[in-house]
Amino acid sequence: MNALEKIKRSWWVIFSPIILLNGLGFIYIGAVHDNRNWILEGVIYEIPWVFGIIFSTFDGIVEIYVAISMILMLVSIVRSVWVAIKLADVYDNEEVYSIQSASLISSNQENKGFPTTIACVSCLILVFFGYSILALL
Numbered sequence: 001m002n003a004l005e006k007i008k009r010s011w012w013v014i015f016s017p018i019i020l021l022n023g024l025g026f027i028y029i030g031a032v033h034d035n036r037n038w039i040l041e042g043v044i045y046e047i048p049w050v051f052g053i054i055f056s057t058f059d060g061i062v063e064i065y066v067a068i069s070m071i072l073m074l075v076s077i078v079r080s081v082w083v084a085i086k087l088a089d090v091y092d093n094e095e096v097y098s099i100q101s102a103s104l105i106s107s108n109q110e111n112k113g114f115p116t117t118i119a120c121v122s123c124l125i126l127v128f129f130g131y132s133i134l135a136l137l
Helices: 003-009 011-015 024-032 036-054 059-092 116-136
Strands: none
Touching: 003 011, 003 059, 011 024, 011 059, 024 036, 024 059, 036 059, 036 116
């Protein structure tokens, strides 16, 4: 695969250094490759920005969310470049690697319990709400 094709397939990395959008690249690439872990990772990168906007009227709490968001933005930049490099290697050797979807539930099993992705995201939201309430006290 030539360099232009690699750039075309890695355009989603552009979202990582953009404030408020740094998780959208992972949500996109997770949806393209049917990888729920990358989608969840993108949601985690976006949650502090959303809470920072929601609680923007409170002076003390906004700084906490902005600090968390900036740290996660740096992590998302490093992680997105890393994933893009690994995916470029996979794209170069598509005949060696068999690209399969990485779903949490195998096709032979039924999901009889509570969906784990929803539970993880809900738990993270509750943690952020808890910290928000503690910061207001």
